[in-house]
Amino acid sequence: MSAVDVPSPARAVISVDGVSKWFGSIVAVSEVSFDIHPGITGLLGPNGAGKTTLLRMMTGLAKVSQGEIRVFDEDPRDNPDLYARIGIMVEHEASYDFLSGRAFVELAARLRQVDNASKAAQNAIEQVNLLDAADRPVRGYSRGMRQRIRLAATLVHEPELLILDEPLNGADPRQRVEFQELLLRLAEQGRTILISSHILEEVEVLASRVLLVVNGKLAAKGDFHAIRRALDDRPYHVRIACDRPRALAASLIGLDAVDSVQLDGDNDTLIVLSSNVGALQAALPRSAAEISVRLTGVQPLDDSLESVFGYLVER
Amino acid sequence: MSAVYFLSLRQLQGRWRIIALIGLLVLPMVPAIVAVLASDKPTAEDLDNALLTAALASAILPIVVLTLATPAFGNEVEDKTLSNLTLTPQPRWQLMAAKLAAAVTIALPLVAASSFMSVLVAFNGAGLDGAAQAALAAAVGFSIGVLVYAALFVWLGLVSQRALGIGLFYVFVWEGLFGTFVDGLKYLSIRSYSLSIVDAVDSSRFDDTSQSVIGIEAAVVGAIVVFGVFTFLTIRRLRTMDVP
Numbered sequence: 001m002s003a004v005d006v007p008s009p010a011r012a013v014i015s016v017d018g019v020s021k022w023f024g025s026i027v028a029v030s031e032v033s034f035d036i037h038p039g040i041t042g043l044l045g046p047n048g049a050g051k052t053t054l055l056r057m058m059t060g061l062a063k064v065s066q067g068e069i070r071v072f073d074e075d076p077r078d079n080p081d082l083y084a085r086i087g088i089m090v091e092h093e094a095s096y097d098f099l100s101g102r103a104f105v106e107l108a109a110r111l112r113q114v115d116n117a118s119k120a121a122q123n124a125i126e127q128v129n130l131l132d133a134a135d136r137p138v139r140g141y142s143r144g145m146r147q148r149i150r151l152a153a154t155l156v157h158e159p160e161l162l163i164l165d166e167p168l169n170g171a172d173p174r175q176r177v178e179f180q181e182l183l184l185r186l187a188e189q190g191r192t193i194l195i196s197s198h199i200l201e202e203v204e205v206l207a208s209r210v211l212l213v214v215n216g217k218l219a220a221k222g223d224f225h226a227i228r229r230a231l232d233d234r235p236y237h238v239r240i241a242c243d244r245p246r247a248l249a250a251s252l253i254g255l256d257a258v259d260s261v262q263l264d265g266d267n268d269t270l271i272v273l274s275s276n277v278g279a280l281q282a283a284l285p286r287s288a289a290e291i292s293v294r295l296t297g298v299q300p301l302d303d304s305l306e307s308v309f310g311y312l313v314e315r
Numbered sequence: 316m317s318a319v320y321f322l323s324l325r326q327l328q329g330r331w332r333i334i335a336l337i338g339l340l341v342l343p344m345v346p347a348i349v350a351v352l353a354s355d356k357p358t359a360e361d362l363d364n365a366l367l368t369a370a371l372a373s374a375i376l377p378i379v380v381l382t383l384a385t386p387a388f389g390n391e392v393e394d395k396t397l398s399n400l401t402l403t404p405q406p407r408w409q410l411m412a413a414k415l416a417a418a419v420t421i422a423l424p425l426v427a428a429s430s431f432m433s434v435l436v437a438f439n440g441a442g443l444d445g446a447a448q449a450a451l452a453a454a455v456g457f458s459i460g461v462l463v464y465a466a467l468f469v470w471l472g473l474v475s476q477r478a479l480g481i482g483l484f485y486v487f488v489w490e491g492l493f494g495t496f497v498d499g500l501k502y503l504s505i506r507s508y509s510l511s512i513v514d515a516v517d518s519s520r521f522d523d524t525s526q527s528v529i530g531i532e533a534a535v536v537g538a539i540v541v542f543g544v545f546t547f548l549t550i551r552r553l554r555t556m557d558v559p
Contacts, residue, residue, distance in 0.1 A: 061557065063555075090395075096396060107399075
């Protein structure tokens with residue numbers, strides 16, 4: 001496996017060196033190494049790739065089986081003092097449902113020994129734009145509201161480092177934009193933010209640096225655009241349905257954008273492999289029109305995140 | 316620490332839990348009322364065996380504490396809220412102390428009041444002398460028992476998701492069966508420590524041949540050791556566990 005690797009400047013806030021984690025015979029994370037620097041870094045990967053396990057080790061919630069993790073040059077394991085500098089939003093949405101949103105954030109402030117817990121809570125709730133619902137019990141919150149109140153609790157002590165595991169889960173499009181703007185503002189203030197997601201586009205807006213994790217291994221790391229270019233260069237399978245598949249296949253095989261064509265006779269469809277989907281998209285209607293073939297369907301076959309990440313691992 | 320303490324108090328005050336506990340704590344009044352109403356009055360030895368040993372020390376005390384102490388951390392583990400506490404700069408001993416204090420704050424007054432009232436009513440009803448001293452001894456002895464059991468069950472709730480079942484097995488098999496009938500094991504029994512302190516506060520309780528009572532020095536040392544060991548194990552577990 002080769003990884004896209006663009007070196008990052010400045011000191012590392014988090015350093016992960018040859019880290020593995022296994023549960024019995026199951027390897028969840030395998031020999032992963034990277035550094036996290038100030039700014040926003042996206043931790044990307046499909047569900048079950050090992051992102052949460054990695055984050056749990058970085059936050060000291062889980063022990064590493066092998067390797068070393070340093071946060072602010074300290075071991076995060078059994079190091080409570082370190083949490084005064086870190087805000088962590090874990091994956092599961094567990095909170096104390098019987099508390100109001102405000103009481104939950106104030107509790108978080110008191111646990112982090114913030115001087116004026118009420119004022120700090122008010123500021124944090126304001127930042128996530130949840131003041132209207134702050135005095136209602138958390139049990140009545142929607143999923144998006146829960147995520148926001150949990151983010152407020154994560155921000156309440158103004159940490160230098162934010163580690164957020166899938167924080168946009170459950171957020172509606174407007175909340176998503178607000179959330180992204182908030183994170184960008186926090187990054188501009190010089191904070192270090194590590195945000196995990198299984199949605200490429202979600203991280204694209206926020207992070208210039210990304211880490212791609214697939215099957216517990218680091219598939220790529222570095223500049224988002226370099227990785228995106230690598231993704232755009234990959235060949236795609238496209239299924240094309242039409243009334244005369246043989247005629248269309250003969251026409252398409254001569255195009256530069258087409259690497260191969262396979263007939264699927266039972267369904268009157270073609271499977272086209274293309275390294276330049278944009279060119280194929282432009283040429284397909286023209287080619288069909290020239291030979292009077294009627295197109296009834298065009299469907300990309302490997303647009304899923306798993307196939308995108310899988311491609312990077314295979315390279 | 317106070318934030319965790321008040322949070323824990325609130326978590327442990329579920330309506331159904333408190334109703335069940337009050338029902339449980341009223342139970343020792345049954346032998347007490349029987350003692351009042353019976354034409355053939357029970358002797359002091361009868362009450363020592365039936366009320367102090369069988370009802371209060373073997374059942375009410377451990378079950379009440381089990382019900383309140385195992386969820387102190389157990390519910391946080393089950394609900395996956397424990398990370399809200401461990402991902403903070405709170406020292407682990409303070410988390411343990413706050414949870415233990417919350418369980419004891421609810422359990423101790425309930426157990427002490429139930430012990431005091433049931434013993435007072437029973438001994439008075441039976442027409443026995445020294446009812447107040449007997450009631451005070453029961454309240455003191457079982458309050459010490461609350462502290463020691465709470466340390467054990469707070470730890471159990473943190474290490475096992477089946478803490479309630481394991482705790483009940485421990486109460487009835489280890490404390491109730493082995494602690495009573497295997498002579499040497501009473502030195503490793505919280506029930507024996509509690510009864511021995513009852514005996515020390517009111518020397519007219521229990522005769523010299525009682526199977527349940529050990530010397531007060533051994534009981535106090537045993538109680539301190541068990542309390543110390545399990546609070547230490549809880550702190551250690553908080554420091555080393557993979558938090559869900």
